[in-house]
Amino acid sequence: MNTNQDGLIDANELWRYLHNNQPHIQYQVQRLVVKHHSEWLKDGMTTLWQTALNEQAGSYPELALYNNEYINKLVWMKDVQEIRSSEALWHMHPVVFLDSLGERNGNRIPCSFCQSGIEIKPELLIHCFGISSEKADLYAPLLTNSFIKYDINNCLRISHFLGQIGVETQMFTKFREGFYYTDGDRLWRIYYTQLNLGLSRRFPSYTESQRKQYTKDHLVRNEDELAKTLFPSDYEGMNYRGRGLIHLTHESTYNSYKEYSGNEVISNPKMLEEDPVIAVDSACWFWSKFANINPLADTDNLSEVTYKVNTAKLNITTRGEIKNLTFNYIKQNNTGCIK
Template identity: 30%
Template sequence: MPSSGSNVCKKCGSNIALTNALMRSICPSSVTDTFVSEFVMVANELFPKYGVNTCAQVFHIMGQGKHETFQFSAFRESLNHTRRSYTAEKLYRMATTAINDGFARLGMSLTREEKLEYIDQHLIANDPAYGKHSFGSNQYPHNDYRGRGLLHLTHYANYRECAVAIGVNIDANPNLVQDNMRVALESGLWFWKAKGIGSLADASSPDVDAKIKSVTRIINSGLKELDQREKFTKEVAEKFKVVFGGCSL
């Protein structure tokens, strides 16, 4: 049954408003019906506001969002890098820039060996400490600005810019991005529009994988888990086509 809200593809004229049934079909069974209903209601209100008004844009933002949120199960990035999976060396190599930014922000001038010792003692298997070190800010030293929301908004500067744009003080209260459905979705949609990702999704290209890669590069410059992003985007497109017809991916 269609949920409230309407959105029409500007290219083909098909209705592309989400429905509860469609959203349920792209979520795992562990996602609650309450979550599905609230997501659909808010998305149908906000997608047109932020110019997500083509089949392709819906396919891409929902596919990317499914990946970023662990299949719509978490609007908050986990930073618990366990000792079972990470050594200090491995963690430092994986996140050199973020960790070094933390040392610089905290005024810590260390040798590489000292950095590895600090990482081992303070950052491995310590989600809160890693978050504040690698994604902290001097403006609000008790907060961290890890990935949150539909597209996992990250870093204080982005939180601050988004806060001004959407009129919600997520720079002072970043947990709003993980706890409030409207803010979670609007943060992702703001990023989508601000970075011009919609034009990449709408580009005329027969190479679907290349389009997904170009969209991914803006959301995650390292193209992390590109294969899964491709899989989810294509799955969303297939399910939309069954229900609505409309444009191809």
């Protein structure tokens, strides 16, 4: 805005950008807190106005007279003892200020691109995932609150997030990673490294061929035993398989979330799949705090975003399709966004 590079934004520069034909620029200018002399403080006889009124009187005397009377009717600040009439004052737009509060209180997410309010309605979740209205009514406000908390706060971030969790949860139907395999050879190929590590802890004397045979004999069609082998826990009957909307995996990740949130997911990892609040909060924490995915989403980099969530990039096409479905829905139902 400081077009003459003098280190100050003068009235002409402010006016120019306030009347810019790009809504997102107008939106930002309207939200500036600006220090200047107020028309509510000085009457038409003061130096502040006289130069402009005298110039106007030369060509439009009636207009100058009208403006002088108009200015005098607006003066009230000089009667307020707390206001020093000789100083400029800080100004903000009161209606815009109240509108901004209303956006937050109305469960609208202020977009980091343009500050237009993005609303996560149940209809959006039904549109993207085909879930029941009851489930959509439950998760829409939880997502809104967590999106605000973790700065998942523009159309690209929200769209990529929903695209990823749509695949991870199989359209909001699975909040726990499944480990039911019927083919031992395939299971061994997929989890070769983790099975060798897990079975070495359990059976230190086993050779690799014995570990492979154990996998085929005991871990096929045995989901719980396989999960305990791959993601062991010191707590009876527990394991640290992928859980929640984004499938937190491994004890170290569970522990990081516990330290951040205070939620006791180490001794009771099932909280991530059974408590909707924690399922949502943990996913948004992973996205924003643990994996720092927001900057990648801002660049619309589907490949890198997916890698952060799923290193194998499984079903990346579907993730992109859901992302686009979400993005288009937001654009059609939330006006003013510049992206």
